[in-house]
Amino acid sequence: MLALLDASAVRRWCSAAVEGLDARRGEIDDLNVYPIPDGDTGTNLSLTMHGAADSVAADRSGTVGGVLAAMAKGALLGARGNSGVIVSQIISGLAQAFDGAVEADGRLLVKGLRLASDAAYAAVAEPVEGTMLSVVRASAEAVEQLGECPELAAAVSAAAAGAATALAGTPRQLAVLAEAGVVDAGGCGLLVLLEALATVVTGQGSPAPAQRTPARSRLALEMVREAGSPEYGYEVQYLLHAPETALAPLKATLAELGDSLVVVGSGDGLFNVHVHVNDVGAAIEAGVEAGRPHRITVVRFADQVAAQPTGTGRSGTALVTVAPGDGLGDLFRSEGVSVVEGSSDSGVPTVAQVLDEILRTGAAQVILLPNASTVREVAEAAAAQAREQGVSVAVVPTKSPVQGLAAVAVHDETRRFEDDVIALAEAAAATRFAEVTIAVDDSITYAGRCSAGDVLGLIDGEVVEIGADIAEVGTSLVRRLVAAGGELVTVLAGADPGAEAAAQAVHGYLRSEHPLVEVGVFTGGQPRFPLLIGVE
Template structure:
């Protein structure tokens, strides 16, 4: 049971979407903590698990709002605990029934729900889970109507444009990302920073892996805060409808402005690609990190009031926030899109559009970069322990998003295996960038292999001439 509970909690954390989804992942985490430690599942175990789950839900939210999943979880747990010493079936049945009763009352607590004629979606999700648990425990389940699925309340005309979730209507974007390699102290700082940027803030997780959700107007600042705390990935940005509940206040206006993209790029071929796409380039990359002063000077030299920074390397990413802060102090509007590879930067540049509002542009670029999976091939210079085993000088290493996953002897073969891994989870466009030390004809051979093995995938090849990495790969 322990392994199953742990897998459930981890899967919920990784897959959570939206405010309610992230909170629900904490509920599953609470259930897993208690039930995973039990050899068998008793009524008392379920009572403790529901109580712990509700407590974690409330702890996850910066500003708890009643009439949401929080209320349904708490009232369900309280009702189950109030039964005292009874059998397992009775506890689960009461938890489900109390959840449905609480769900029916959510429109009384949130005017937005009443206006829309609906109940809280997150609370409804909890009811579905409890119904499933009841069916498992009883082998038959309740004879009542599932989740009171048609619970509706009279709606007025404003319900046609009801407010989303339970956050303030002052924020135009939902930003969500997973965060790894983050210390607990850094997450505390991140939570405080995001709390000052927006609302509907939920930060959940532990042991170095977190799921972060917030509503903001400044998308770039939210992502940058994540960069400073750890390693954000699976970044998603959603722009809410222009009209929410009949009106919305926003600090963003459609206007024509000067805007520039400043990118840190290694290799003459990549520099040319980026410049052709309209970016201002700072030379740098692995083993050649630009300084904060160099990045700041590039922002100044761009002569633009709004600037997007593309670090394109994990080490460069560490110095970019300081440069961005210094530029903001001089009056520039600066956003950091946390690209860790030049192929992610190319994906971001492909969707850049200076005619739309700055936050919209940053959101689109961040989403394009975040949806680009990347890999690279290099050569070991010393003996070292890796995730794939011991490597020795001269070994060809295949890295998947920064982690060594393959050790081989041939650049092309390792490149093929990396592409196969990247394409296992799908993809429509492959980017192949060869480095200064790449074997002659490498790109052509890989493109031919892709055409034969993955005919539905579009592939592009470029001579990047970057040092240290004979091959960079991206899949969108």
């Protein structure tokens, strides 16, 4: 049992929260009174916390405040849907209370949960009781009843217990929950997070989840949305770099355009904006007037509902891949692969985009290639939803487009589906991959300290080279990879200036030093990575 919460404990909490949400994602989705695939609360919360976990994994802080700040920033950047944005703000409230602390006791947790509750309510333009807002407030109030400085274990236990009681009461606060026979989905997800924290602190496992009363029918679940009214047909969400002074006019404009408005920030000029509207262009234009919006996603609710197939009339096998960049897309399409382009900024598509492409193929069996670790969770979520609609989907865990290309090369429609999946997975695993990218911040890597603007060389996701020239770093990476053996090298030139010349420089090195190695150089046009290199 922990008397103090330290950096290691927060890291364990983040991991436990991810595991808990992954395990109960389907249950929380089923509670959801929101029929849109990309809006399922369990999926959104799971993806949000995976974003938090990725940020924590990259963080090197040794204090509880530092790790919580990284967790909050990752949740903000990875927030999906209304529920994900609110959870990111709850974590941000905790981080604010723990700021500067090496370790945290029960006193700081009392302060943190109050700030978390206040921040969550402040983020929502029109707070509604009977939602996760009620659950986080009840959690804070339960801890406050213990006094100003309770023991940490008692505080986290009270927080989880208070949240559980409030969750059970949500149907009495929100009529649509009572009509559907369910508790609030977002509140259930928040309880998973608090129970995970209690487990880490007390060392005792969470109690078995209460058996939720199932909805009387799927139609009951589809009566209304999780947030907002059916008057508005589109969900618009984006990250926004803007000054604090621009927020009030932005909120006023978006409030006039629609509902389900949530705007939260990280304190450094970065905000996550979520709203339901009919005029998508006006919602995005409001962001442009306020600052610089990016990672923009738009979901048309009616399309998502209409896209649900009956599971009949499908046949054959199809390949679907994520390939940001025109050149990459053309390479895969030339092999008969259906392509999801993803965001031009991050390369990560939404669950809805991937699901739509799976369903569009008309195939009964689909092999899905995410081609990036950051896309894996989105691919798994889309695959799970497709399976519920009668499509057999297997995700081959490709971590780079060069692994995806290697997998596609061995695809054989005449094989049994299961055997073909294994063959593609083996081909991908046998392909070592390297990436050249540009550092955006000063940082410490396994190869030493880097500064913003440095050229970084990664092998299998780890930084092994730091330099100043794309061609030189790319050549060094190839030298390392080929030294361990290889017969075929694939080089993909990205969208960055100088990427094509750097790819040709790598080709020239191989022709000179390794003339027996087959080399293929292609224009990928991918963002963020001037060079992608694969060795088979």
